[in-house]
Amino acid sequence: MSNHSQAHPAHLQHHFVDSDQQFDAAKMGMWVFIVNEILFFGGLFCAYIVFRAWYPDLFTQAATELNTVWGAVNTLVLIGSSLTVAMAIRSAQKNQIKGLQINLLITIALACVFLLIKYFEYSHKLHIGIWPGAELYTYEGIDHPLAHVFFSIYYVMTGIHAIHIIVGIGLMIWIYIRAKKNEFGSEYYTPVEMVGLYWHLVDVIWIFLFPLLYLIE
Amino acid sequence: MATAEVSNKKTLKVQRFKPSDNPSNTYLTDEKGVWAWMTTVDHKKIGIMYLVAVAIFFAVGGALALLLRTELMTPAKTFIEADTYNQLFTLHGAIMVFFVLVPSIPAALGNFIMPMQLGAKDVAFPKLNLASFYIYVAGAIFTFIALAQHGLDTGWTFYTPYSTESSSSVIWVTMGVFILGFSSILTGTNFITTIHKMRAPGITWGKLPLNVWALYATSIIQVLATPVLAITVLLLTMERWLGFGIFDPALGGDPVLFQHFFWFYSHPAVYIMIVPGFGIISEVISTFSKKTVFGYWAIALSSLAIAFIGFLVWGHHMFTSGQSAVATTVFSFLTFLVGIPTGIKIFNWIATLYKGSIKMDTPMIYVFIFLFLFSIGGFTGIMLGALSVDIHLHDTYYVVAHFHYVMMGGTLIALLAGLHFWWPKMTGKLYNEKLAKIASVFIFVGFNVTFLPQFVMGAQGMPRRYYNYVDQFTAFHQTSTIGSYLLGVGFLIILYYLMHSLFKGAKSPANPWGSRGLEWQATSPPDFHNFDHTPVVIHGPYDYHQPMEEFQLGLAVDTNGHDSETAKEVVDKEREQWKNYSLG
Amino acid sequence: MDRLFEFMLPEAKSPTADSTDALFHFINEVSLVLLIGITIALIYFAIKYRRRSEDDETPVITHNNTLEITWSVVPLLICFVIFGWGYTGWLNLKSVPDNAYEIQVNGFKWGWNVKYDNGAQTLNEIHVPEGRPVKIVLQSSDVLHSFFVPDYRVKHDVVPGRYTYVWFEAEEAGESIVFCTEYCGTGHSDMLAKVIVHTEEDFQTWLEKNGGGVSGTPVEQGEQLVQLQGCTTCHSDDGSRLIGPSFKGLWGSEETLTDGSTVTVDENYLRESILNPGAKIVESYDNVMTPYEGRISDDEITNIIEYLKTLK
Numbered sequence A: 001m002s003n004h005s006q007a008h009p010a011h012l013q014h015h016f017v018d019s020d021q022q023f024d025a026a027k028m029g030m031w032v033f034i035v036n037e038i039l040f041f042g043g044l045f046c047a048y049i050v051f052r053a054w055y056p057d058l059f060t061q062a063a064t065e066l067n068t069v070w071g072a073v074n075t076l077v078l079i080g081s082s083l084t085v086a087m088a089i090r091s092a093q094k095n096q097i098k099g100l101q102i103n104l105l106i107t108i109a110l111a112c113v114f115l116l117i118k119y120f121e122y123s124h125k126l127h128i129g130i131w132p133g134a135e136l137y138t139y140e141g142i143d144h145p146l147a148h149v150f151f152s153i154y155y156v157m158t159g160i161h162a163i164h165i166i167v168g169i170g171l172m173i174w175i176y177i178r179a180k181k182n183e184f185g186s187e188y189y190t191p192v193e194m195v196g197l198y199w200h201l202v203d204v205i206w207i208f209l210f211p212l213l214y215l216i217e
Numbered sequence B: 001m002a003t004a005e006v007s008n009k010k011t012l013k014v015q016r017f018k019p020s021d022n023p024s025n026t027y028l029t030d031e032k033g034v035w036a037w038m039t040t041v042d043h044k045k046i047g048i049m050y051l052v053a054v055a056i057f058f059a060v061g062g063a064l065a066l067l068l069r070t071e072l073m074t075p076a077k078t079f080i081e082a083d084t085y086n087q088l089f090t091l092h093g094a095i096m097v098f099f100v101l102v103p104s105i106p107a108a109l110g111n112f113i114m115p116m117q118l119g120a121k122d123v124a125f126p127k128l129n130l131a132s133f134y135i136y137v138a139g140a141i142f143t144f145i146a147l148a149q150h151g152l153d154t155g156w157t158f159y160t161p162y163s164t165e166s167s168s169s170v171i172w173v174t175m176g177v178f179i180l181g182f183s184s185i186l187t188g189t190n191f192i193t194t195i196h197k198m199r200a201p202g203i204t205w206g207k208l209p210l211n212v213w214a215l216y217a218t219s220i221i222q223v224l225a226t227p228v229l230a231i232t233v234l235l236l237t238m239e240r241w242l243g244f245g246i247f248d249p250a251l252g253g254d255p256v257l258f259q260h261f262f263w264f265y266s267h268p269a270v271y272i273m274i275v276p277g278f279g280i281i282s283e284v285i286s287t288f289s290k291k292t293v294f295g296y297w298a299i300a301l302s303s304l305a306i307a308f309i310g311f312l313v314w315g316h317h318m319f320t321s322g323q324s325a326v327a328t329t330v331f332s333f334l335t336f337l338v339g340i341p342t343g344i345k346i347f348n349w350i351a352t353l354y355k356g357s358i359k360m361d362t363p364m365i366y367v368f369i370f371l372f373l374f375s376i377g378g379f380t381g382i383m384l385g386a387l388s389v390d391i392h393l394h395d396t397y398y399v400v401a402h403f404h405y406v407m408m409g410g411t412l413i414a415l416l417a418g419l420h421f422w423w424p425k426m427t428g429k430l431y432n433e434k435l436a437k438i439a440s441v442f443i444f445v446g447f448n449v450t451f452l453p454q455f456v457m458g459a460q461g462m463p464r465r466y467y468n469y470v471d472q473f474t475a476f477h478q479t480s481t482i483g484s485y486l487l488g489v490g491f492l493i494i495l496y497y498l499m500h501s502l503f504k505g506a507k508s509p510a511n512p513w514g515s516r517g518l519e520w521q522a523t524s525p526p527d528f529h530n531f532d533h534t535p536v537v538i539h540g541p542y543d544y545h546q547p548m549e550e551f552q553l554g555l556a557v558d559t560n561g562h563d564s565e566t567a568k569e570v571v572d573k574e575r576e577q578w579k580n581y582s583l584g
Numbered sequence C: 001m002d003r004l005f006e007f008m009l010p011e012a013k014s015p016t017a018d019s020t021d022a023l024f025h026f027i028n029e030v031s032l033v034l035l036i037g038i039t040i041a042l043i044y045f046a047i048k049y050r051r052r053s054e055d056d057e058t059p060v061i062t063h064n065n066t067l068e069i070t071w072s073v074v075p076l077l078i079c080f081v082i083f084g085w086g087y088t089g090w091l092n093l094k095s096v097p098d099n100a101y102e103i104q105v106n107g108f109k110w111g112w113n114v115k116y117d118n119g120a121q122t123l124n125e126i127h128v129p130e131g132r133p134v135k136i137v138l139q140s141s142d143v144l145h146s147f148f149v150p151d152y153r154v155k156h157d158v159v160p161g162r163y164t165y166v167w168f169e170a171e172e173a174g175e176s177i178v179f180c181t182e183y184c185g186t187g188h189s190d191m192l193a194k195v196i197v198h199t200e201e202d203f204q205t206w207l208e209k210n211g212g213g214v215s216g217t218p219v220e221q222g223e224q225l226v227q228l229q230g231c232t233t234c235h236s237d238d239g240s241r242l243i244g245p246s247f248k249g250l251w252g253s254e255e256t257l258t259d260g261s262t263v264t265v266d267e268n269y270l271r272e273s274i275l276n277p278g279a280k281i282v283e284s285y286d287n288v289m290t291p292y293e294g295r296i297s298d299d300e301i302t303n304i305i306e307y308l309k310t311l312k
Helices: A020-052 A057-064 A066-093 A099-125 A146-179 A192-215 B034-038 B041-071 B083-115 B126-148 B171-196 B210-242 B256-289 B296-312 B325-351 B360-387 B387-393 B395-425 B431-462 B471-504 B566-579 C002-008 C016-047 C065-094 C200-211 C218-228 C268-277 C298-310
Strands: B002-005 B011-016 B551-557 C101-108 C111-115 C122-123 C125-129 C133-140 C145-149 C154-159 C164-169 C174-180 C195-199 C254-256 C260-265
Touching: A020 A057, A020 A099, A020 A146, A020 A192, A020 B171, A020 B256, A057 A146, A066 A099, A066 B210, A099 A146, A146 A192, A146 B210, B011 C200, B041 B083, B041 B126, B041 B471, B083 B126, B083 B171, B083 B210, B083 B256, B083 B395, B083 B551, B126 B171, B126 B210, B171 B210, B210 B256, B210 B296, B256 B296, B256 B325, B256 B360, B256 B395, B296 B325, B325 B360, B325 C016, B360 B387, B360 B395, B360 B431, B360 C065, B387 B431, B387 C016, B387 C065, B387 C154, B395 B431, B395 B471, B431 C002, B431 C111, B471 C016, C002 C016, C016 C065, C101 C125, C101 C145, C101 C200, C111 C125, C111 C195, C122 C125, C122 C218, C125 C200, C133 C145, C133 C154, C154 C164, C195 C200, C195 C268, C218 C298, C268 C298
Parallel strands: C101 C133, C125 C195
Antiparallel strands: B002 B011, B011 B551, C101 C111, C111 C122, C133 C164, C145 C154, C145 C174, C174 C195, C254 C260
8 A cells, every 4th residue: 555645543553454444353353362262261161071071979079179158259359350341441432541540450459359369269279288180189188089180170270260360460451551651542442442352251261160160069 | 547336335446556577675675684574574574484484394394204214114123213213203293283284374375475365465463473473483492392302202192191101201392382372373363354354445255365265264273273272282281290180091081082182173283284275276276277266166165164064073083092982973974074075176176177278387287286196185084984994094004195195295285386386476586497397296206106005005904103014014115215205305306496596596577377366466576565555356366357457456546647548447347246346 | 906906905804804895995996986087187178278378268167056066966975875884884893792702902011911711811912713703802001002903904992991892703713913003102013913813622722721820830920920911022031122121130230220329129129110110210221111000919029020030
């Protein structure tokens, strides 16, 4: 395209024709990425389903070791954070930069609360000998020879989810700094919306993890 | 200045932009120096970097193959130990699959050509594209760390519990593959978005080049399958590191479950490797027959059909593994279904030749080689899909020969066709046609001498991954080894004349093959932004009955006074048809 | 042409092979016809429609529904035939006749340990009667293996932690080779065995002669155990270097381990090295041996040690 002389908005990347195309492309790319995240966790859910089908009693026994109360609190925390991130996007759309910043900060705080609770859950388990993998697992409170398998699945699923939370916090700090620099507004809020989408995904995955791991009867 | 009503809503002013045969500015002259290359976000340069990386890995993988074949000259030890042999075939497989075949066509040629075929300046996410390349490099580094340590001796399939017990550096390689997977995922994500959102005015889904359709199908598989590979190798790493008990029977796991996980990715991965090759074949066969592709929609949609059915057949790698009888039956049945769209493609390509104007230049020679070899690969695939026969042939050299006919006779030959086809576009240079034809003879003969005997010895019972073998197979193995040397010579000739072309080759015109493809309407090598105008497309990519001028249209620029009468006529003539088209 | 296809397969020696072979030939014939058709079409078109001038005009032929349907449906029908044929042949491979004689085969790195119903044991030799269905029950003591007899067209993976099986019926006395077809490490390609087919009478004689398992003095029993357990696959008794250290002169010797320390080969070291071989690895060797924990009794270990003491 030879029309380089035309004035571009600052956020418009060179290879796009206009802002709409850029926004559409970003949104589509994000959705494709989300599909791929779902498949990624899908592999873990498959492993979960297979082992639960093979050893149903293992899952009912081992799940009692998980703290349902804290799991439920964490679920509420994440749902709350999904709400605030949605409000952040709304603020950006309405050009309320202050609201955008505040909502981002609340979301980040909630994410940290989630991690904190997760930290206490993990450290309690590690303390009593529930480690991932047969080699380190020493807990004897569950009368099942494959108890370590349940906790391996528990640790890998919640662990990868926690890594997603940490990545999400990083992304939101990045968005927050850019918001501080006044880069977003009703004209351009693509990154805010993309991070929001990502955060909803992380939330939804937890909403599956919580009942599947904590609430087995 | 001509005007064109592309949809009911928009009217575009178009004019003809004839590509110069002597471009003053190209992507090669625009950003120079090593640092500029390494930090570039230009899809063409990234494509070239991939091509170089893939070529290096291919050379390494090929050298390993020659060592393997040399060892197999005699039934017992020829010159290396059993453990070394096991490492060599593992690395040959892993390098060829993960570092050569998977990225070869999409990431190297696809990156270069696909945005040009869409008339776009770049892929949708150029920085992500560069990141994909470096992620690929990072994955490769991990693999080489493994080599520097204890190597890898598990076979590229990492079957448990051997891989959890092996004393080689399995974790480095699985982490390498894990990282590499993200490169593949990000490229797929990028391509899907690019194809949806970055098409030039006038490129409707029905005018998409078949190469783009093929890459689209490939990208879908990459996005859907690769995450499962990532999680599989992650779990395998955990199994080995901490003893998770998911795949290792000694800890309560199930090795057959690992195979399900592994093949859920690795069978679709076969289509990640071959489907982009189909795209190249369609482009080349149409150009060198100067003829519309026969059955455009059949070829385009069969790629998608393969992509989807390809997800449902992974169990056919496991007929002897102990999976349930019902699963075995269903997987066998579905396997035959995936063969049909592939057959449809072959028939359509042959029908394209009918009444064409066929020129047997090097790319076309490789297409013919492809059609012959890939057909054999396909037929033997049907053989392996048949349950009772597969029980006999599974894990023998018959399987080895089959997948080499598909992966090398298919993907790699298609890659060679594409490389020779687009070489003038990528480098702006012509290569020595005579040497190229000689090399293709070496490749064809060498390939068949190498792999045809493997069908026979496989059917006679020769198992794969064997360091020693019983005497009755000696003649077959020796023939095969000689064939592999011929193949090696063929590739050396190719390397020689391509290097010669790069440094001393004659200058190529913009469109040496007279192709109607949009990428050929840019200069050779292309401008930094591919086109110095926004291309407008009114015809299908294979409409050889339409004059060349009508493929060279672009948005008219006010400051540019070159009004084109031809374009005006074109536009007037096409206007009626255009009403049904909408902008992409 | 038939002779070429027959050349491709080893001589069939079990009724289980018949359906497989017939289907193999059928697919080959159909494929060959199609391949020849494709090749002729390619060459014919390339010559007949070669480019005569750069201005050649070509007709616009976009598609032809009749052709498309034909070349989709006809191959599909052929594929259905092949599927059904393969499926029935495979069902036959899965359904073991009731009167089958059962033999236990245990795959290990790297060999096949064979047990018969009267306690007889062999290594890498499977003795079977002719004209009677034989069911081979497979298990693995370490990694995946695969039991493949080309002459009978049977194959099945040997999976640790579960039983799998194959069956066949040897048609006449003779020998057939057994391969391991699932990659299992250093000795994978040496993991061969033989099916030795006897006449019914000879088989009974053989079985009786070898019944009851190992026998004799402790040293004699130890020697037989070392053979049957496959120890000699990796450990020679004449001082030559195989995958593991040789047994000759091992007893009482001083060995340097991978961590640099030394150990004197005594009863306790040998016992530990049989039950948990990875604990102390002799320098310059790899940790590849399968632990025998749970697979061998204390008496058997004692007998093996007694035998090793004799290999000076």
